[in-house]
Each structure stands twice: as structure tokens, then as C-alpha cells.
Amino acid sequence: MFGYSSRMPAATILHADLDAFYASVEQLLDPSLRGKPIAVGGGVVLAASYEAKRFGVTGGMPGRQARVLCPDLRFVPGNFFEYQRLGDEVFEVCRDFTPVVERISIDEAFLDVTGSVHLFGPASDIAATIRRRVQAEIGLPLSIGVARTKHLAKIASQVAKPDGLVVVEPEDEIAFLSPLPVRLIWGVGPVTGERLAAEGITTIGDLAEESPGRLASLLGQAAGPKLASLARNHDPRRVEVERRAGSVSAQSAVGRMRATPELVSATILHLADRVTSRLRGRQRAGRTITARVRFTDLRSVTRSATLAAAVSTTSIVSTVACELVASALADHAHEREVSLLGVAVSGLEMSPVLQLELPLGLEDQHLRPGTPRSADRWSLERSVDAARERFGRDAVGYASVGLSDRRVPDDFRQLAERPL
DNA sequence: TCTGGGGTCCTAGGACCC
């Protein structure tokens, strides 16, 4: 009977994930690196090839430790502009099959092909074609998971790696999920994983048998029930094409630094400038300024202040952030050295030309007498921005005084930036 | 010799208002 067939929705969500992305690009660009254990980075491993991962080398690991695990490990400096270019090319291929592409990072995206199957055939065929094209036209391995929901598709792509395709048909979902470790669930990290393991919960099937109430008392009012419903295979999230960032931040590891006012203000000025020039470039501004200080034992503290109006000027943000750092340091007077400083602006709003008038009275209360009037400074900063647009980001700016040379290149930072 | 950088979301407590 026509109207009564209770067929389940088809598997039309794809999660596409480039394998060991930076390392794969290096092996693509330099054939002599293919099949060899390599790491992008130096002081710290930013990415490792599968050959290196086999030795236990992972991203974020100190270079020295990686060399111990894998003596033949070859370090390459990184072609960051190529990562951006090739990543964009890959997801342009995806867009040939659907406009509904949610890019979640440089190397990863969700696709909804519900509206495309009548043109290109079933989602599994689309996924196979995308993988073939990305390999043939760009030369990179791409793993794809295909399923009915984002949660399932993401897990499927993890299972598919490296260079694989896993399709979870609706009738197979429970059998697919149940035996998998809870750590594969998006949102279950080391702490939650341990907490669950302590209760004897190790597989997604175990998790699905727990009551939401028990999980809520174990993991919190929000996380518990959310996890329970994912484990029971309910995932209402849609693939969303565009999402703007709600905060901007910049931070810098400074090795070990005596927190003198001079070094703090020079570093904070540099970081505030990174953050606010991005804001100004997108006509945005934010009300809340947060400063982060990490001490040498890796404990970190934050201090924040919410202003009456949204701001995007380097001078206001750096002045407020310096005061916040000073207050954090005053609360930890026994700490003599810091290992990281950070600045964030959140509570973002659109900020058209109005920005010129708004902060006038507001910022002056944060500034010493004798500094240029805010409108003058704002137009000065706009001309700095303009010079950067013409001559590049490094053409004009505040020196990054006191930053150790282990610091990550600016090109790499830009890869991680989310569109504002 | 101690893991880099840019983000999101949640929690808990306090201030303040009605």
C-alpha cells in the first residue's frame, strides 16, 4: 500500500575526512617521502604520516620524544599554503555533488546528499565517486563514512580510515554501533572515557543500556542525556552550511618567561593585534575580553571583563587584557614564571561603521592621559589593516617580543582560524 | 625535557532584579 510503507530514511549523510592530511600533502609534493615515516613540524609534531603513527608518533607530541619512538622519522617544515589550497580543492569536489557541505576544519566536512541522489545515485555511489576523484585529480587519500545521521557518519569514517569507505545501512546501525568503544563518540574524551570505564561502561552498547538519569548524575545534566541519546542512536543534528565563530582568540607559548610588565605588555599587544585585526577585517567586534595565563606547571587561569559596548580596537583590547593579566598574576604572586599568554574576544556582534563612535567614552576610561584620541587611533589601525591587505600580514605590525623561536609559524595559525 | 593553537559547549556560583 502506497501511503503506509514505513521505510526508514536512507543513509544520505557523508563524513569526509582526509587521512593524516598535512603528512599526506608532503608525500604528494615530494615523492621521495612516500611510504616513509614523516612528521610535519620540529619542536612539536603537528602531523604524522601513517608510517610514523605505526611507531606511536602522534600530533602534539614533542619532537624529541617522537625521534625516540621512531629513529628514522623524517621532519619536514610544512607547506602551509599548500594545505589550505589542496584542502579547499578537495571540498570543491564535494560541492560538485551537493551544496550542503559543512566544513568543520581544514581536512574534514559533513555532506548532506539527500537532494542529490536522484541525480547521482545512492549516497554510497556518490561517496565512492568523490574518493576516486579526489585521488585521481588531487592525489590525496580521503576516508568517507556514509550513514543516516552525522553521529553515525562520523564514526563510520573513523572506522574507514585509512583510505576507506564505510556505509552503515539503517537496518545495520545498532549492530554497527554496539561493539565499538565509547571513545569513538564525539564528545567522549579521556576524562569521560575514564569515568565511564570506572563504571564498567566501555562500549557504545554498554552506554545505551544506562538510563539517562544515571548518566546525568555521572556526567552532568547536559552531557549525560546527550550521550545517552547518541548511544541509543538518536541524533537530530542537521548538516549546517555556515556557522560564524562566536569568539576569536590568539595565544602564544612563551617557553619560560619572567612575567615582567614589559614582556607581558609586548606579548599581549601582539596577540591583541592578531585578534582585533581579524575582527576589523570582518566588521565584527565583541564585548567580553578574556586573558589567559598559563604557569610553568601547565595550570592555567583566566580573567575576563565585559564592557558596555563591543570593541575591536587593538589599543582597547590590549589595555584591558594587560590589566586582566596583572590581576591574574596578582592572585598568584608566588608564581614567578609563565609559559603561555592568551587573549580572546567573545560575545561577538556585527559592527558596521558605528564602531567609530561607540567606543569613544568607553575606552578612554582604560587609557592613560596623553594617548591619542580613540578616533585617531582607530583610523590609524584601519590604515595598518589596509597596508597589510596590500603587502601581507607581516608588513606592518607589533613585534612579537620575547617569543621563543620554537613558536608555531603564523601560516600554521591561520589554518586553524575559523571564519568570523 | 616537560604538548601548539583556535575554537565550542557546559557547569557552578554570585549579583541583581522582579
Place this chain on the structure above:
DNA sequence: TCTGGGGTCCTAGGACCC
């Protein structure tokens, strides 16, 4: 004199993701 509940905003910290 002591008593209640709820909403909103802010701050600080933490887990997690890529």
C-alpha cells in the same frame, strides 16, 4: 523578622574537538 522562586547576566574553570 523572616521568607520564596525564577530569570538573566557575568565570571572562572574544565572537557573536548581538530
